[in-house]
Amino acid sequence: MRKIIFAAAVLFTQVGFAQKDTVYFKVNTTNAKANKIGVSMTFKTGGKDIVDVKMPVWSPGYYQLMNYGKTVKEFKAATNDGKSLSWQQMGTDTWRIATKGVKQVQLNYEIQTERSFVATSYINEERAFIKPTATFLGVEGALHLPAVVTVPLENGWTRIATGLDSIAKGKYVAKDFDILYDCPILVGDLQELPSFKVKGKMHRFIGFKMGNFDGGGLMKDLEKIVTTASNLIGDIPYDHYTFIAMGPGAGGIEQLNSTAIGFSGEGLNNTGSRNRMLSFLAHEYFHHYNIKRIRPIELGPFDYSKPNRTNSLWVGEGLTVYYESIILNRAGIINKQDVIDGWRGTIQGFENNAGRKKQTLAQSSANTWEDGPFGKRGETISFYEKGPIVGLLLDIEIRSASNNKKSLDDVMRYLYNTYYKSGGRGFTEAEVKAACEQMAGTKLDELFDYIYTLKEVDYNKYLTKAGLTISFSEDKNQKGETITKATLLQLENPTTSQQTILKGLLK
Ligand SMILES: [Zn+2]
Numbered sequence: 001m002r003k004i005i006f007a008a009a010v011l012f013t014q015v016g017f018a019q020k021d022t023v024y025f026k027v028n029t030t031n032a033k034a035n036k037i038g039v040s041m042t043f044k045t046g047g048k049d050i051v052d053v054k055m056p057v058w059s060p061g062y063y064q065l066m067n068y069g070k071t072v073k074e075f076k077a078a079t080n081d082g083k084s085l086s087w088q089q090m091g092t093d094t095w096r097i098a099t100k101g102v103k104q105v106q107l108n109y110e111i112q113t114e115r116s117f118v119a120t121s122y123i124n125e126e127r128a129f130i131k132p133t134a135t136f137l138g139v140e141g142a143l144h145l146p147a148v149v150t151v152p153l154e155n156g157w158t159r160i161a162t163g164l165d166s167i168a169k170g171k172y173v174a175k176d177f178d179i180l181y182d183c184p185i186l187v188g189d190l191q192e193l194p195s196f197k198v199k200g201k202m203h204r205f206i207g208f209k210m211g212n213f214d215g216g217g218l219m220k221d222l223e224k225i226v227t228t229a230s231n232l233i234g235d236i237p238y239d240h241y242t243f244i245a246m247g248p249g250a251g252g253i254e255q256l257n258s259t260a261i262g263f264s265g266e267g268l269n270n271t272g273s274r275n276r277m278l279s280f281l282a283h284e285y286f287h288h289y290n291i292k293r294i295r296p297i298e299l300g301p302f303d304y305s306k307p308n309r310t311n312s313l314w315v316g317e318g319l320t321v322y323y324e325s326i327i328l329n330r331a332g333i334i335n336k337q338d339v340i341d342g343w344r345g346t347i348q349g350f351e352n353n354a355g356r357k358k359q360t361l362a363q364s365s366a367n368t369w370e371d372g373p374f375g376k377r378g379e380t381i382s383f384y385e386k387g388p389i390v391g392l393l394l395d396i397e398i399r400s401a402s403n404n405k406k407s408l409d410d411v412m413r414y415l416y417n418t419y420y421k422s423g424g425r426g427f428t429e430a431e432v433k434a435a436c437e438q439m440a441g442t443k444l445d446e447l448f449d450y451i452y453t454l455k456e457v458d459y460n461k462y463l464t465k466a467g468l469t470i471s472f473s474e475d476k477n478q479k480g481e482t483i484t485k486a487t488l489l490q491l492e493n494p495t496t497s498q499q500t501i502l503k504g505l506l507k
Pocket of ligand 1 (some may be wrong): 283287317320
């Protein structure tokens with residue numbers, strides 16, 4: 001803890017926070033009973049007569065228009081010494097302030113919160129979840145400026161969880177608004193599980209109403225997951241990482257050095273629900289590589305004022321789903337048969353969705369803003385379902401074509417090192433295909449047809465190379481409807497080559 005504070009203090013000086021342009025936010029949680037978060041914001045005008053401040057319309061990681069501006073109430077603008085300034089609201093998300101030439105402006109407003117959800121802010125008497133994109137206004141054209149946020153411990157609350165660097169108790173710094181908007185804050189009477197370090201980096205798990213369970217045991221498994229995932233990529237790019245457990249409920253959103261998740265420890269004694277929870281945690285954790293750093297070029301730097309559309313969520317989300325079970329298997333948490341059963345279920349789900357004949361994988365990504373996060377079953381497909389299927393076939397084909405010298409892991413490492421680390425940018429669609437073909441040493445046009453066309457998937461052409469075979473038959477579901485049943489088996493007498501590929505995929 002001490003070390004982290006020290007590191008943050010150094011950063012603070014290095015990036016010149018002495019600079020006068022820092023934007024200051026102070027949160028007020030005393031109106032928790034009315035579900036209102038108070039915000040006071042102070043910034044320099046740079047001598048401009050007119051300044052626009054804006055609220056994002058969406059949050060990275062949740063590809064839906066949220067129009068957060070509509071939750072801003074009691075907006076007030078004043079000079080440093082408290083004289084009111086006039087302002088005008090321009091649409092839902094923008095406030096235009098007439099500064100009368102003053103150097104510094106202070107804004108006060110409230111966020112009226114309604115429900116506890118990973119993509120919105122929420123406060124009640126028990127805790128506050130501050131989603132920065134839904135809470136902190138940004139000065140138009142000045143999102144490169146540093147921000148300092150003060151979060152008081154009021155209402156008898158004891159603890160704060162966030163990925164932001166702390167510079168004093170309850171005081172946090174972000175080097176720009178991309179970092180501020182990337183770091184949700186949970187404050188309340190929170191509980192912390194035993195932390196662990198991987199390659200010297202601290203990993204914490206802090207949450208609200210986590211329930212009665214073996215927290216130490218969970219953290220041991222989580223340490224294995226973090227170790228396995230970071231070994232896969234070969235680098236840990238952050239200084240500290242925080243799992244922010246928001247309380248019982250579904251959903252999670254990934255950030256650069258934290259994830260906010262719906263979480264309850266109750267039920268973790270049951271193997272099935274424990275593995276589902278570990279899978280979910282592995283997913284959110286692996287996202288800090290895949291989608292936050294290994295990212296489609298359209299996803300960052302972000303435009304917070306409109307949808308940021310990409311064809312590549314099959315990589316960012318689909319391959320993250322694929323790697324959930326691969327990571328759990330390599331970490332020794334689930335066995336080979338568990339993973340094969342999971343693949344079978346995913347393929348069966350996809351084959352029973354009529355949407356597969358109507359929407360391509362690339363379209364499911366681009367249209368997620370209209371179709372919703374999981375698509376409209378029967379009409380569209382979900383990149384969470386077809387994405388991991390294509391990931392599996394790609395992994396098998398790269399292993400097979402390269403005589404097991406390369407795999408999808410090499411593609412992920414290549415994208416990370418080439419475009420994120422060296423290039424400081426996202427990848428293009430052509431660059432992903434080129435990286436896969438470079439590792440395979442051959443063209444992969446047919447597999448990419450499964451991303452860009454409606455072509456029916458020829459599963460066995462690829463699965464056989466890993467000693468697996470799938471068959472489909474008719475079955476009835478619980479409602480008595482006819483469905484396609486998938487059966488995925490290991491070949492009885494696999495060749496050495498088939499055995500080698502399956503051994504490479506799974507332990
Ligand atoms: Zn995800």
